[in-house]
Amino acid sequence: MEDLLTLRDLSVVYPTRFGPFTAIEGINLTLQKGEIHGLVGESGAGKSTIGAAIMGLIPAPGYIAQGQVHLDGMDLRALDAKAYHKLRGARISMIFQDPQTSLNPLLTIEDQLVETIRQHTDQTRTQARDKAIALLQETGIHDAEARMAEYPHQFSGGMRQRVVIALALCTEPDLIIADEPTTALDVAIQKQILQLIRRLAKDRGIGFILITHDIGVIAEITDSVTVLRGGKVMEHGQTAQVLGRPAHSYTRALMAAVPLLDKRLVRFTNIMDSEPKLSAPELSWKVAGASAEYASDWLLAGDRAQAGDGPVLQVRDLDVTFYGNRPFAFGARDGFKALQSVSLQVDRGKVLGVIGESGSGKSTLAKAIVGLVRPSAGEITFEGAPLPLGRDRARTHPARRKIQMVFQDPYSSLNNRRRIEQIIGEPLRFFGLAKTRADRRRLVASVLDLVEMPQRAMLKYPHQFSGGQRQRIAVARALVARPEFLICDEPTSALDVSIQAQILNLLKDLQATFGLSILFISHNLAVVRQMADDVAVLRRGQLQESGPAEAFFEAPQAEYSRQLLAETPSLAMLSATGHG
Amino acid sequence: MLTWWRRVRVENEMLYLFLRRPVAQLAALAAFLSIMGALFAPLITPSNPYDLASFDILDSFLPPAWSDGGDPRFIIGTDDQGRDLYSSILYGTRLSLLIGLCSVAFAAVLGTALGVAAGYFGGRFDAVVMRIADVQLSLPAILTALLVDGVARGLLPRQQHEELLLVVLTVAIALSLWVDFARTARASTFVERNKEYVQAAEIMGLHPIRIMAVAILPNILGPLMVIGTVDLAVAILLEATLSFLGVGVPADQPSLGTLIDTGKDYMFSGEWWIVIFPAAMLISMIIAVNLLGDFFRAVLNPRLR
Secondary structure, three states, X not given: OOOOEEEEEEEEEEEEOOEEEEEEEEEEEEEOOOOEEXXXXXXXXXXXXXXXXXXXXXXXXXXXXXEEEEEOOEEHHHXXXXXXXXXXXXXXXXXXXXXXXXXXXXXXXXXXXXXXXXXXXXXXXXXXXXXXXXXXXXXXXXXXXXXXOOOHHHOOHHHHHHHHHHXXXXXXXXXXXXXXXXOOOOHHHHHHHXXXXXXXXXXXXXXXXXXXXXXXXXXXXXXXEEEEEOOEEEEEEXXXXXXXXXXXXXXXXXXXXXXXXXXXXXXXXXXXXXXXXXXXXHHHOOOOOOOHHHHHHHHHXXXXXXXXXXXXXXXXXXXXXXXXXXXXXXXXXXXXXXXXXXXXXXXXXXXXXXXXOOOOOHHHHHHHHXXXXXXXXXXXXXXXXXXXXXXXXXOOOOHHHHEEEEOOOOOXXXXXXXXXXXXXXXXXXXXXXXXXXXXXXXXXXXXXXXXXXXXXXHHOOHHHOOHHHHHHHHHHHHHOXXXXXXXXXXXXXXXXXXXXXXXXXXXXXXXXXXXXXXXXXXXXXXXXXXXXXXEEXXXXXXXXXXXXXXXXXXXXXXXXXXXXXXXXXXXXXXHHHOOO | OHHHHHHHHHHOHHHHHHOOOHHXXXXXXXXXXXXXXXXXXXXXXXXXXXXXXXXXXXXXXXXXXXXXXXXXXOOXXXXXXXXXXXXXXHHHHHHHHHHHHHHHHHXXXXXXXXXXXXXXXXXXXXXXXXXXXXXXXXXXXXXXXXHHHHHHHHHOOHHHHXXXXXXXXXXXXXXXXXXXXXXXXXXXXXXXXXXXXXXXXXXXXXXXXXXXXXXXXXXXXHXXXXXXXXXXXXXXXXXXXXXXXXXXXXXXXXXXHHHHHHHHOOHHHOOOHHHHHHHHHHHHHHHHHHHHHHHHHHHHOHHHO
């Protein structure tokens, strides 16, 4: 059988002001009809660039430096812009990550589907409409004929992604490039969409290029896989073979970094050194007297109650209601209940993992505890004393220092216009923890050492660091306040898996050394499994179940928890489904 | 030095883009020349047009030096009073730039402070400030300036008003420009205030003023800088307009606006140079500043690149 798609020795180069940058180099790839080929790698690996190169849509000023792209034996690089334009859509389609932005919000689904069909064929409106209905039914939208008249915002995230897939199918393409098609979706919906893609590949014989950073997704549905790093192929072959017996050390490291759902590790091991190599002057720059030992001695010197003193934090019957605008001047405002009578507690020196999908109210819980959001009812007790809620908490309240937070997005949680020294030094200055400027410098440098950053980092600005390094800086900022209680709101969900493993290791070490109590929020069950002593599950603002982590992962009580556990993709799927 | 330059040229994004845009370079050169000319006017001009003793009515209406009847002492001719036009233009530019910069600085401080506070606190404070801004916006800038000038004329004794004329003019122009800064600052603050670094500062319990000044303000300077350059052009133009209308600078201190005003009377009687040269100076200065503003906007907003 002839190959559907072949890439031979493909390289893409972007000229930048720092000189030419090779985004991908010497990529070889073949795809059969009905095959799902996964491209996996961390950010910057060049996955999306390969997709763009096949589509002929490399953003200027990038260009294909060398290599060939053949579709069904036709040389795509020889096509002119007009012929390529006809080919796109007709034979190659694309599914994007965010169904929110890939549909036009001002047109109905019918308009968008019918227009696309008629663009590529000579069908009449009625014929096109019938076809659109058939496609929507095929992608699993019930009552397609009625729902077609609706606008994108009336569909849920998963349904919208189905519509996007139907749109991609409009022109009967031979090849679909799916760029992170499930990354923006919750796990339950992710599973359904992946099954749909599998079915389309099988029934219609469409070849899929599936781009993802998630090795779990690769294990679940792909037939073959290419592992990329820094624009180069590390390893490729049948999925079962590559993931089952990884030959390259990078693949092994990548897989070791994926948190496992069925096992709790003390530490992640075998992690590659992914940060850029530091030059010697970078490492030898030191502040006098600063060291990681100095930082840990200083942090331990703070008076701190010992473990086993009872719960650090208790939340009782917490309600949070968000109000919209009044429908009319004197009307009652519509309230949206983000949290409904949630009760939980964090024991001293323990980690409570809070699990929930998007919209479950987990971030609202964190905001209520730190006083950013005012609960409408309920009580929060910290170290035995009730915490004033919302704005009632004085700026000088001791809990402001004792409770610290690490945010989800390290790109927005650090002020880009301030040096790292100023960012980490701010809590020291504000809480009066360092007497002199020299003291402050010494502590900032020491804490940077503690979170495994070079001391010289204090002279730079946040934009000079990668996501993982920024998250270390954010952790350092939380630490210097000498907190008793740390809230981590999805601290690793914006990071690549290998970096995630490093940050989780760091948090585990710090927790063990300083006996911190942590509220660890995540949508990723496997990550929570690695971190938490106790677990609480939230769904639509309500507590589903809570209890010790081991017992939870062995035998979850609530129906919803069982469902969540079952739907989380994991490497174990590979052996369970047995395909590929 | 050379290696330093080579490194900086690539690493500094703004410089890198600047070196690739001849239009921006030309605009910067024109702006630089105007500022230098204005700054060093007393050193590079033959006479002081503000000094009544330095010019002679007998020299009036002399054409540029290169045309028939021109006098080599007056390169581009003289005006109806016999003042050297070249000196008048440089002194006028000096006055225009001074008023422009002062009023933009005043408007920037007032507008940014109100805008950031409105964006940060929201609610009633925001509503009140922005409604005032809306009212301000519905009055044409010239009307505001005329109004302020009129009120000042009524309140101050005639002698004092003459002395304070420049201050009144600056305040009048600033009052019609602050809204631009307030709106931009408010919109940018809205975006920044929900970012996590601001939340981190709030959790710590930092004072709102420190959060606004240290956390938010440095992050919104980009768009404000664009507004600043664009408004500088507007301020200079507004000053020229007011002077042209006769409510601007005093008659014995010619600004570009007053020069154009006097020149227009003689435009059709053959003395074209009195209006053409000041007008050309004004136009090239405004265009240069506007092009610089465009350049900043393009650099600071990657989507326009």
